Amino acid sequence: MLRHRSSRFPLSSVARPALMACLLGGALTACTVGPDYQRPDTPQPAAYRETVTGDVGKDAALRAEIAADWWRQFNSPELDGLIARVSSSNFDVRAAVARIRQAEGTVDEKRSSLFPSVTGDLGRTRSRSGGTTTSGGTRTSINSTYSAQLSASYELDFWGKNRSALESAKASLDYSRYDKQTVLMTAIATVATDYFQALAYKDRLALARRSLQDAEDVLRGIRARAQAGTATAVDVANQVNVVEGERAAIPQYEQSLAQQIDALAVLVGVLPEQLKIEGTTLNSLAQPEVAPNLPSTLLARRPDVASAEAQLIAANATLRNVIAQQYPSLSLTGSYGYQNSSLSDLFNPASKLWSIGSSLSQTVFDAGNLQAQSDVQRARVEELAADYQKAVVTAFADVEDALAGVRYTRDIRSAQEKATASADEALRGTTGQFQRGTADMVSVLTAQRTLFSAQDSLVQSRLNYLTAIVTLYRVLGGGWSVEQTQAAADNAPGRAGG
Template sequence: MTRKALSALALVVLSACSVGDEYVRPPAPPPAQWKNAAQGNVWPGSDWWRQFNSPRLDELMARARTANFDLAAATARVRQADAQLGVAGASLLPSLSASAGETRARASRAASTTTTTKARHTSTTSATLTASYEIDFWGKNAAAVDAAQAAAEASRFDLQTAVLTAQSGVATTYFEILGLQERIRLVKESIANSEGILAVFSDRQRAGTATSLDVAQQESVLATQRATLAPLERQMRQDYNALAILTGRMPEEFALVPETLGGLAVPVVGAGLPSELLARRPDVQSAEASLRAANADIAAARAAWFPAISLTGQGGFQSLDLLKMMTAQSLLWSVASTATQTIFDGGKIAGTVEQKRARFEELSQTYRKAVASAFSDVENALIAVEMAVEEVESQRRAEATARRAFEIAQAQMAGGIVDVTTVLNTQKTLFSAQDALAQARLSQMQAIVGLYKALGGGWQAGK
């Protein structure tokens, strides 16, 4: 039989000795189309936040990419996983070690059968190389490498998930600051307007054309408006601190000159095709990589049922005379093969295999849930964007109507046509409408960010 034939036969035998099952992705068919309306089939780009046309947001994203604490930790976990892959891969290669030493010994005269009274001293010098190799006949070590490889891939997907989470967190927090800034501005304008009306009523009270009740009612309105200012400012200052942490800075070091919410562009986000979503969600890819690692762990656990075969070789020199150290008569060598088979372990191997199988089943369900959650996230985000557009339009119309009513009431009050109650009511309505519109605009921006995140940002597998 030729050498090539022997090699082919060896490959067949080794492949037949594999004790693992081939990985099969759990069934998770995507929907044919989105249940809720999507604006086009174009996926977001990797720099999706630039669609808001916000230079300040661009700066914050750049800071977060280089200084975010969670991203730094996720990057370190990738390095750990890569190092662990190197450790696992070492089991597929022989190990080689070298040793050298000198031993000085004195023999016991009392234990000697000779009559000599002189103590015997000996010196032994040695230098050896030792090589060992475990034949991975059952694929145990290869399965461990496969598991480590899948774990390393999962760590990279987790890093991408952390990037997307940090980016969406920066955008959401920044927009919330802009929304609170707008609401604070409206409150201050309303307070200034209420103070002007209060001054008019106070003048009229002194002139006898208004009552103390009129003044008290306006003072109550003014106090209520002032009371709404402190919670908004507190929340905005806390959001500044949160944004500082997201960009890797201490709150004391963070400075920001925000833009206005109304000055930003409102992007039109396409949802792409449902069949492509799973390749664009790093969390789903991470769940599948963990599942592949668990499948490889089963193979490694099963291999423990079978004998472990090791080869060991040693060669070197040993001599009592240093001058004869490197001569042929000082040469030593040994070659050994060892086969170890577990006879009884109290069910340890069986328990390990069952534990790995149960772990695989757990991660299989985790993967299926990740897939279902991915499609659900997109559907919910599409709903949120659609409803946010309608809410903004409704609140804009309500604000315009309330403004006209308030302006008419002010004019009629100046002409003595309506009383103070009408003015106060229209004033409250206008303030509520303005505040609701600011919140609706904020909700729209945050809904768009949520849709970008649900779509996986601009990331996709293989890039």
């Protein structure tokens, strides 16, 4: 239904009371249709099954809030510098920040629908009327009309359609902020593990070079014994095979080290030629001890879980918006201005004009389109509810896996240290026996290969332990919290938020 009135009476005496009455009536009777958001029920353990130390009491003594700069616990200034670049230069993080700005713009856009839209028009129209035939010929008339007018339109958010759209946009903004934290945390953890991997390759490269030098020393000794007649040509050939095998391993490690540094360069947003890794060994790193707080604190510290819930909240708000579209829509329009054929008389009181109107629209038939949209959105909410529940369960599983990873990689590292010490002692003893003529060359070669393998495995076990620590920091949230992000958003000047 459309009502329209026009008059030359002042707006203040007629239009303004009617407009205010309509706005007040809409505000008093406004409501929101559709389901309110409810967080899905998710199981939460009372305690973790796995432990870092193998003893629940010792784990409890290690519990502490994880610092936001947890990587400093490894005592590597070079690692600190690499991670400092991530926040500003990592390409994935920069893209995530841009997505936040997009979401902020969407919030501002949806918020604007809660307010009237006002436009101003200034115009001049020049027209020619039809000719009139007289005895003196055909006469035509050319006229000009000048106008100045303000027009306003406003849709009363009677059923909460626009408010639900704004709520969905805000939840999507929250998702973008949490997702940025997930991307940042993943990038930081990847930089740390890739840096450790680069140092491990340096360790293995140094080990291979040292092993090659030892093998060459043994080869010289065997050749000397061959000249003296106490060693055979076969002994020499076997040791040459060992030497060349050790030599062949070196380019492989050099290639892997170069590729690892290239990967680090991409993560910190620089060209590979601009990145140099000065660190030389994993042994220079500290090995921090970390244990989780109670499981009840985990969900508020996992940005991926917060992201999953924000998506669910946004979908639920969108469902309410879709449902509200099935209800009647009430709009108000109004205009006020002047119109005259003379520019000098444009703002003469006699040139004044105004109009006010209202319209009520309701979809009568759409072949079930709106209902189908509602059904689709309900299914979307159910899908995201399942995704959220999966994210929660996965978060607890991640912690269990990481706890087991730290505990068992530490045990493996300790056992490998003992195995390496034993292999080193065995080689020294076998070499001495060989020099005294009480052991053959096969025993020396076997001891050499055993020690090199043990030393290489020790480097890898140290790397695995450090990587497991990084993983535990990451799955515990890396010092992040929902409150942290919300406080930063609230304190950011001029940003979309509440």
